[in-house]
Amino acid sequence: MTHLVVFLGPPGAGKGTQAIKIASEFNLAHISTGDMLRQHVKEQTDLGKIAKSLLDEGKLVPDDLVIQMLIERLSHDDCLGGTILDGFPRTLPQAKSLEKINDKFPVVKVIVFEADQEELTKRILLRGETSGRGDDTEDSIRVRLEVYQKDTEPLITYYEDKGITTKINAVGNVDDIYKEISKEFIK
Ligand code: ADP
Numbered sequence: 001m002t003h004l005v006v007f008l009g010p011p012g013a014g015k016g017t018q019a020i021k022i023a024s025e026f027n028l029a030h031i032s033t034g035d036m037l038r039q040h041v042k043e044q045t046d047l048g049k050i051a052k053s054l055l056d057e058g059k060l061v062p063d064d065l066v067i068q069m070l071i072e073r074l075s076h077d078d079c080l081g082g083t084i085l086d087g088f089p090r091t092l093p094q095a096k097s098l099e100k101i102n103d104k105f106p107v108v109k110v111i112v113f114e115a116d117q118e119e120l121t122k123r124i125l126l127r128g129e130t131s132g133r134g135d136d137t138e139d140s141i142r143v144r145l146e147v148y149q150k151d152t153e154p155l156i157t158y159y160e161d162k163g164i165t166t167k168i169n170a171v172g173n174v175d176d177i178y179k180e181i182s183k184e185f186i187k
Pocket residue numbers: 010011012032033034035037054055058059060061062063066086087088089090094135144
């Protein structure tokens with residue numbers, strides 16, 4: 001059985017930064033669907049060709065494609081000891097797809113990153129200066145924040161109803177936030 005921990009939160013909340021640190025400290029695999037999709041774009045795979053303009057515009061890649069990509073990735077051996085999902089699920093159908101494979105891949109915990117819009121926009125624009133990401137622009141950020149509110153935020157209630165969420169204040173010092181999140185993994 002591969003336990004899944006979901007990092008849920010708006011773009012720019014620091015999910016990726018914290019996921020890398022937690023995964024290495026607690027020997028977990030780290031799956032970032034955003035990183036995987038960017039790799040597909042770079043390699044110009046069939047999926048990459050579909051994803052490219054969607055990513056740049058800040059829109060979501062269709063559920064069926066992302067779900068298929070994620071489930072294939074979860075079948076790799078490195079996920080056996082537990083896995084952090086960073087950027088998935090982002091929609092209700094994506095969350096439900098995990099329910100279907102729940103026997104093998106139960107979602108045991110959801111860390112909800114909280115930060116205000118102003119802070120998020122500031123961070124992403126700053127990141128854009130060095131990230132080289134085509135979606136770290138003002139137009140794309142606006143779309144990404146809208147998409148987050150509409151499609152992804154409802155997942156917070158979805159997981160709260162299951163009693164597995166922990167909210168983290170994602171504004172502040174990276175190491176302090178890391179300490180907060182680590183508490184959830186030591187228990
Ligand atoms: P951020 O959280 O900063 O927006 P990510 O790297 O998580 O960055 O995602 C970048 C982009 O990749 C998203 O805007 C979207 O286009 C695509 N993407 C990533 N994960 C998913 C997903 N689960 N479903 C659909 N699209 C996704």
